[in-house]
Structure formats: C-alpha cells, structure tokens
Amino acid sequence: MIEALERVVDDLAVVNSKLLLLIGAPNSGKSDLLRQLAGRRKLHILNIGAALGRELLTIPSPRRHLQAADLLKGLADEFSREGLLLMDNLELLFDQELKLSPLDLLRRHSQARRVVAAWPGTLTDNRLSYATTGHPEYQDYSCDGVVPFRVN
Template sequence: MIEELERKIADTTPLNSKLVLLIGLPRSGKTALLGQLSGRMKVPVLNVGLALGRDLLGLPRTRRHLQVSELFKGLADTAAGHGLLLVDNIELLFDRTLRVSPLDVLKAQARVRPVVAAWPGELRENRLSYAVSGHPEHQDHSPDGTILFEVR
C-alpha cells in the first residue's frame, strides 16, 4: 500500500492541487500509513490538533479566526520536508469558531507542495463529510481538486 501511495504523490507533480487525502474508517490505518510514509521519506507528520491548538491558545478567542490560516501556513512551512507535507489530526480545523474550511486550508498548502492528509470523515456519495448531519461541526465538501486514497 505504501508504494501505491508514493506513486500517487509522484503523480501530483504536474497538478495545480497536490492534495492527497487518506480516506478510511476510524482505525483503518490512516495514521499508521502516514507514520510509515514519514519514516520512508524522512519527513515529520504535522499533528494539527497539537501544534495549531498550542498556537491558538496564546490568542484571545475573538482573534483566533483571524490568525488560523496564517498560523497553519507557518506550521506547514516548518513541518514540510523535502517538499512534502504530511498532516494528521485535523479535527481542530472543523471548529466552527475558527471560520475556516479545513479542505481549503489544506488546498492552499497543496498549491506549493504535495500534501498528504488523513481525512477524519467519510466519503459518501462522492462527497467528503465530517460528522453526521445535524452535528454542530458537520461539513460536506466536494472532493474536486483532491486525490483520494482509500485506506482499508
């Protein structure tokens, strides 16, 4: 599976958006696959919940939504190694108070480098979803501009 993922990453070279989303049920192995890729490519995995959460805690709640994209960019620039960004634990980006689209935040980074991210939701009827309908953090996105990699 890791070789197939590496081929997908290599195939992003000519694309405008170099975003590969790892799709799979909880405990399907998305984080383990990122860890394996991290070891092979010698690139760290950016734990968004931990790193971005730490940076946001230093800001007043009323200003966090104004800084989240710039903070994420700085973390991504630091974590990206060999022109590759590996991202996990993005659930914090779904927090409605931050007023960002997690997919757009990832796509912004994927314009300048390949990005491989674990998607914490599902692919249903060709739509990326997070949380169930009616949940305060529920989001639904088109997968356009992404490469989907199913982990089973």
C-alpha cells in the first residue's frame, strides 16, 4: 500500500488538488502508513494534537480561537520539507472553542504545498464527515478539492 501512496503523493505535484486524505476506520493503519511515508521521505509528521495543543496552552483560553490558525500555519511551515507536509492527529482542529473549519484549513495549506493528512472521520457518498450527526463537533464537507486515499 505504501508504494501506491507514494505514487499518488508524487502525482499531487502536477494536479490542482494537492490535499490527500488518508481515510479509514480507527486502527485501520492510517498513522502507520503516514509513518512509513515519513520514513521513506525522511520527513517528520506534524502531530496536530501535540504540537498545536502545546502552542495553544501558552495563550489565554478566550484568545485561543483568534490565534489557532496562525499557530498552525507556523507549525506547517516548520514541518514542511520539499513541498510536502504530513499531518496526523487532527482531532484538536474540531474543538468547538477554536471555531475552525478543519477541512478549509487543510485546503488552504495545500495551496502552498502537497499535504497528506490522516482524516479522523469517514467518507460516504463523496462527503467527508467527522463525528456523528447531533454530536457538538460534527462536521460535514464536500470532497471537492481533496484526493481521498482509502486505508483498509
């Protein structure tokens, strides 16, 4: 599967959509596949939960939503190498207090570089979702501008 992923990542350089989402059930191997890709490309993975969480702790709670996107941009610039950014543990981006649109953020980052991220939700009928309907963090998006890569 890693060979197929590497081919798709290389192809991202010549297509409009430079955002590739690894999609699979929990424990399907998304993070492991991302680690394999990182090892082959000699890159580090941006662990959003750990890195962004650490940065946000230095900011007073009422102001975090104002700075979260800028902090993420700084981290993305730091972790990006050779026009490629690998991201995992995105769940923090869905925190309601941060008032972010996670997929829109990923799309913005993919305008400057290829982005490969482990999506913590599902893909059904060309719709990406996170959490379940009625859950406070529920999000639903069109798959436009995204290259989905299913991990089984």
